[in-house]
Amino acid sequence: MRKLRMHCVLLVLLMFGAHAASAEPISSLKATGYVNDFAGVLDDATRTYVTQTCQQLDEKAHAQVALVTINSTDGEDIFNYSVELYQKWGIGQKGRDRGVLILLAVKDRHYFVNVGYGLEPILPDGKVGGFGREAVPYLKQGDYSGAGRLLVSRVAEVIAADAGVALDNQPAPVRRDAPQEKTSPFSLILVVIVVLIVLFTPLRRLLFYGLLFGGMGGRSRYGNGWRSGGGFGGGWGGGGGFGGFGGGSTGGGGAGGSW
Numbered sequence: 001m002r003k004l005r006m007h008c009v010l011l012v013l014l015m016f017g018a019h020a021a022s023a024e025p026i027s028s029l030k031a032t033g034y035v036n037d038f039a040g041v042l043d044d045a046t047r048t049y050v051t052q053t054c055q056q057l058d059e060k061a062h063a064q065v066a067l068v069t070i071n072s073t074d075g076e077d078i079f080n081y082s083v084e085l086y087q088k089w090g091i092g093q094k095g096r097d098r099g100v101l102i103l104l105a106v107k108d109r110h111y112f113v114n115v116g117y118g119l120e121p122i123l124p125d126g127k128v129g130g131f132g133r134e135a136v137p138y139l140k141q142g143d144y145s146g147a148g149r150l151l152v153s154r155v156a157e158v159i160a161a162d163a164g165v166a167l168d169n170q171p172a173p174v175r176r177d178a179p180q181e182k183t184s185p186f187s188l189i190l191v192v193i194v195v196l197i198v199l200f201t202p203l204r205r206l207l208f209y210g211l212l213f214g215g216m217g218g219r220s221r222y223g224n225g226w227r228s229g230g231g232f233g234g235g236w237g238g239g240g241g242f243g244g245f246g247g248g249s250t251g252g253g254g255a256g257g258s259w
Contacts, residue, residue, distance in 0.1 A: 024070045026081065031066065031089045033242040034058075039069040039106045039144075046145040050152050052169045055242070057156055061163035063098040063119065064091050064245055065155055067148050071107045078105055082114040083252050092116040092248025099248040102151045104144060111139065112256030113151060120253040122162045123155065129255035131155065139259040
């Protein structure tokens with residue numbers, strides 16, 4: 001009996017130790033760049049894209065965005081965790097508070113996008129919540145790189161547009177095929193009637209030219225369009241690297257959820 005209790009105690013201690021090892025106390029987290037992948041779940045292409053995009057936002061729009069992945073908050077609410085981490089790192093320049101923290105806790109399956117005071121007017125909670133809902137399908141599939149790229153690109157689009165600056169290395173537009181219209185029996189009958197009129201009536205010449213030149217004008221409402229998505233095109237050769245965050249503050253604006 002004593003041995004059984006000893007084994008149970010050891011098992012509990014091992015389980016607690018494993019959980020504690022997977023959690024990251026905020027005091028242990030040091031910012032090393034715009035991307036801080038403490039959970040080790042992001043691929044190299046994502047690190048490069050996010051770093052280049054955030055560096056441009058910092059230099060051109062005076063806004064600082066950080067993408068952070070951790071394993072667990074160790075039971076702490078992710079909102080509170082994000083606020084504490086944001087304040088500890090001071091994302092955004094002091095006095096301007098133009099910062100955003102994108103936090104993914106992969107083992108907890110929670111995320112939060114925390115927005116600094118200075119960006120709340122252009123990144124209200126509802127808009128940020130929409131970005132999060134877009135990212136959830138990626139998170140459910142374990143595609144943390146895809147989710148991180150999406151969230152950073154959505155935030156970057158808003159900040160760049162508000163500042164009136166252009167960012168390089170953004171998602172390239174992808175051609176969208178025009179939808180095909182179904183041919184109805186009525187349309188076929190109409191075509192046959194027109195052909196018969198052209199061939200067997202005195203008006204055939206007038207109708208022929210009318211159809212010929214009339215058909216050359218205008219464009220179908222189903223013309224080719226464009227949609228956002230696909231790979232990340234182009235490179236960016238500027239910038240002087242990560243110089244640290246600037247002492248910004250947050251009031252807890254933003255949105256988060258789980259997957």
